Amino acid sequence: MNRETLISHLQPDIQAIDQYLEKECKNISSPSLREIIQYTLFNGGKRIRPVLTILSSRLCVFARMPENVAEEDELHPPENLYRLATVFELIHAASLLHDDVLDNAENRRGKRATNKVWNNSQAILAGDHLHTIAMYLAGKLVPQRIFNQISQTLQDMIEAEFLQIQISETINLAEESYFAVLKGKTGGLIGTACEAGGRFLEADEDQCAALRTYGDALGLSFQIIDDLLDFQGNPASTGKERGSDFRTGRITLPLIHALRQAKEEEREGIINLLQSEPEERLARLDQVIDFIDKNGGFAYTRQGAETLIEAGCSALEVFPDCQAKRSLTALANYTLSREK
Amino acid sequence: MNRETLISHLQPDIQAIDQYLEKECKNISSPSLREIIQYTLFNGGKRIRPVLTILSSRLCVFARMPENVAEEDELHPPENLYRLATVFELIHAASLLHDDVLDNAENRRGKRATNKVWNNSQAILAGDHLHTIAMYLAGKLVPQRIFNQISQTLQDMIEAEFLQIQISETINLAEESYFAVLKGKTGGLIGTACEAGGRFLEADEDQCAALRTYGDALGLSFQIIDDLLDFQGNPASTGKERGSDFRTGRITLPLIHALRQAKEEEREGIINLLQSEPEERLARLDQVIDFIDKNGGFAYTRQGAETLIEAGCSALEVFPDCQAKRSLTALANYTLSREK
Numbered sequence: 115m116n117r118e119t120l121i122s123h124l125q126p127d128i129q130a131i132d133q134y135l136e137k138e139c140k141n142i143s144s145p146s147l148r149e150i151i152q153y154t155l156f157n158g159g160k161r162i163r164p165v166l167t168i169l170s171s172r173l174c175v176f177a178r179m180p181e182n183v184a185e186e187d188e189l190h191p192p193e194n195l196y197r198l199a200t201v202f203e204l205i206h207a208a209s210l211l212h213d214d215v216l217d218n219a220e221n222r223r224g225k226r227a228t229n230k231v232w233n234n235s236q237a238i239l240a241g242d243h244l245h246t247i248a249m250y251l252a253g254k255l256v257p258q259r260i261f262n263q264i265s266q267t268l269q270d271m272i273e274a275e276f277l278q279i280q281i282s283e284t285i286n287l288a289e290e291s292y293f294a295v296l297k298g299k300t301g302g303l304i305g306t307a308c309e310a311g312g313r314f315l316e317a318d319e320d321q322c323a324a325l326r327t328y329g330d331a332l333g334l335s336f337q338i339i340d341d342l343l344d345f346q347g348n349p350a351s352t353g354k355e356r357g358s359d360f361r362t363g364r365i366t367l368p369l370i371h372a373l374r375q376a377k378e379e380e381r382e383g384i385i386n387l388l389q390s391e392p393e394e395r396l397a398r399l400d401q402v403i404d405f406i407d408k409n410g411g412f413a414y415t416r417q418g419a420e421t422l423i424e425a426g427c428s429a430l431e432v433f434p435d436c437q438a439k440r441s442l443t444a445l446a447n448y449t450l451s452r453e454k
Numbered sequence: 455m456n457r458e459t460l461i462s463h464l465q466p467d468i469q470a471i472d473q474y475l476e477k478e479c480k481n482i483s484s485p486s487l488r489e490i491i492q493y494t495l496f497n498g499g500k501r502i503r504p505v506l507t508i509l510s511s512r513l514c515v516f517a518r519m520p521e522n523v524a525e526e527d528e529l530h531p532p533e534n535l536y537r538l539a540t541v542f543e544l545i546h547a548a549s550l551l552h553d554d555v556l557d558n559a560e561n562r563r564g565k566r567a568t569n570k571v572w573n574n575s576q577a578i579l580a581g582d583h584l585h586t587i588a589m590y591l592a593g594k595l596v597p598q599r600i601f602n603q604i605s606q607t608l609q610d611m612i613e614a615e616f617l618q619i620q621i622s623e624t625i626n627l628a629e630e631s632y633f634a635v636l637k638g639k640t641g642g643l644i645g646t647a648c649e650a651g652g653r654f655l656e657a658d659e660d661q662c663a664a665l666r667t668y669g670d671a672l673g674l675s676f677q678i679i680d681d682l683l684d685f686q687g688n689p690a691s692t693g694k695e696r697g698s699d700f701r702t703g704r705i706t707l708p709l710i711h712a713l714r715q716a717k718e719e720e721r722e723g724i725i726n727l728l729q730s731e732p733e734e735r736l737a738r739l740d741q742v743i744d745f746i747d748k749n750g751g752f753a754y755t756r757q758g759a760e761t762l763i764e765a766g767c768s769a770l771e772v773f774p775d776c777q778a779k780r781s782l783t784a785l786a787n788y789t790l791s792r793e794k
Contacts, residue, residue, distance in 0.1 A: 119485075142609075142613070142619075143613055144613045144616040146616055146619070146620055147612070147613060147616045165571055212578055212582060213578070215574075215575075215578065216574075216575040216578065216579075234555075234556075234574075235555075235556040235619070236616075236619070238552055238555065238556065238578060239552070239556075239615050239616065240581075241582075241614050242552060242581075242608075242612055243609060243612045243613075244583065245582065245585060245586075246585075246605055246608040246609050246612065247605075247609070249586075249589040249593070249605065250601075250606075250609075251604035252593075253589070253593040253598075253601050253602075253605065254598065254601075254602065255593075258593075258594065261488065261590075261593050261594075262590065262593075262594065265586055265587075265589065265590035265593065266590075268582075268586040269482075269583060269586050269587070269590075272487065272579050272583045272586070273483055273484045273487060273583075275579050276484040276486055276487045276576075276579065277484060279575070279576070280486060282482075299759070324704060454557070
């Protein structure tokens with residue numbers, strides 16, 4: 115399935131999700147808060163997380179009654195499923211709002227970041243509000259078990275931020291620490307978004323575990339490719355300057371692997387470079403890219419993402435073939451080929 | 455009941471609450487996050503909100519079986535009640551953390567504010583974490599209705615912050631707007647903390663409504679007296695410079711009333727003064743205090759707080775006399791006489 119076909123399949127769900135997000139905005143009494151949240155929620159987000167919840171639940175419906183897919187909407191009130199799906203977009207948006215304050219970000223998805231259009235205070239409060247709405251909806255809509263899991267995922271996200279702060283000065287970063295941050299910050303929420311779709315339908319344990327495996331893998335590989343694009347991406351496609359993460363001092367998988375593989379002498383040279391000032395680092399980006407390439411860092415990283423996607427898609431084998439499954443597989447493969 | 459007797463009655467509950475807060479800290483895996491949250495939770499907070507939840511529920515237990523108070527602990531698992539009570543302390547602490555970032559505060563309760571011991575980023579994340587733990591506990595412990603109410607209270611708190619930002623330039627502030635901010639920012643959470651104690655015990659509607667009325671009144675009058683102490687307090691008792699709120703431009707009830715009462719000419723003079731720079735305003739604090747006093751602003755404000763406390767205590771008449779009721783009444787009266 116190519117990207118255009120995939121998007122056309124997802125479009126109706128994305129539109130429905132947008133409508134539910136609009137509804138949440140309308141419930142906000144303060145006009146200025148509403149304006150900020152509307153700006154934040156409708157700034158070009160791709161709605162990946164809520165779409166995953168919907169597709170995951172559709173997969174479980176289909177597995178239960180493949181001979182009669184049309185009835186799925188009657189079986190399960192779609193309204194509550196969509197509202198549950200929005201929880202993951204709201205949590206994501208809340209965390210981006212606070213991240214942008216933390217990073218003093220200027221832009222988000224090519225538009226001025228909320229903290230710049232308004233100010234830090236308003237962005238912090240808007241994030242708190244989104245967080246509260248998300249938890250309110252989750253507490254209302256889902257069984258205790260998945261509510262607990264959503265709460266745990268949120269706690270993991272924050273703990274991962276702290277781990278990231280803690281290791282931010284470490285140049286010889288262990289691959290394990292890199293993955294711990296990735297799992298907490300990105301993988302967990304995407305895994306939970308998928309699993310929640312199954313839990314909402316009271317799907318069996320095997321199915322829920324499969325959805326979790328798929329989601330965790332998708333989230334991780336999405337972020338790994340992001341880290342690859344920071345070195346290899348075309349700024350015209352990604353909309354971000356090359357090396358913009360590298361400049362801030364984040365050590366990512368391509369570099370972790372290259373440092374591990376390199377000969378002592380070359381390694382020391384790069385470590386010295388990495389200890390220099392951000393602008394100096396950025397000025398010598400090409401040298402670092404050569405170093406990573408020569409020591410197999412890019413190949414290793416891409417291979418890692420591919421292995422994850424393969425495992426994620428294999429996990430879905432417990433489900434029969436259906437449109438939702440084809441979309442999930444296409445989404446996973448798109449992660450690997452994406453250029454932005 | 456004097457202050458010392460009241461404190462000695464509350465002490466066992468405060469100790470139990472502290473233990474449950476300690477437990478929550480221990481569940482945090484990241485050592486640095488745990489350290490920040492421990493510092494924040496154990497910086498001299500008086501635990502008013504959780505104590506109110508405990509006393510409120512005890513009132514309902516006693517009302518149900520006055521002849522046999524000793525059984526109350528067996529009737530209702532005290533552990534979950536204490537854990538519910540901590541929810542209100544956690545929410546309060548989360549909101550103070552973010553408030554201190556918003557206000558760039560240097561100190562909190564005479565100690566360095568968390569955002570200064572660490573930094574804004576860490577304080578924001580720690581607030582998010584406290585918020586998440588609070589919602590997780592609430593979702594786990596209480597019936598849907600009170601969970602929804604806690605969520606709504608949190609949303610109201612943030613909307614009130616926005617209202618405060620919105621009206622911060624308004625000098626001719628309506629009393630109604632002043633109270634709307636107070637209700638949202640302070641009254642709501644204290645009212646909900648009280649009501650939750652009743653709802654947890656499935657107390658009847660009259661009792662829950664009475665607890666709500668009491669809590670709302672207590673929260674409002676607590677804040678009103680705070681605003682009075684900003685002008686009339688003794689810095690040696692309050693630990694805050696006189697006029698420190700006034701300096702930031704907040705218009706509070708004493709001034710609202712005085713401006714309403716004053717003659718046109720005098721009123722204009724004060725309005726000009728209020729439009730001047732913070733330091734200029736502060737330098738002429740004594741003139742403003744005279745103005746408020748002469749126009750009955752202090753008397754009106756104190757009267758307002760007294761009326762609220764009277765109404766709050768009257769609401770408790772639906773409950774029989776018992777130690778918890780005497781403590782709640784003493785707590786309310788203490789609000790009026792407090793000097794810090």
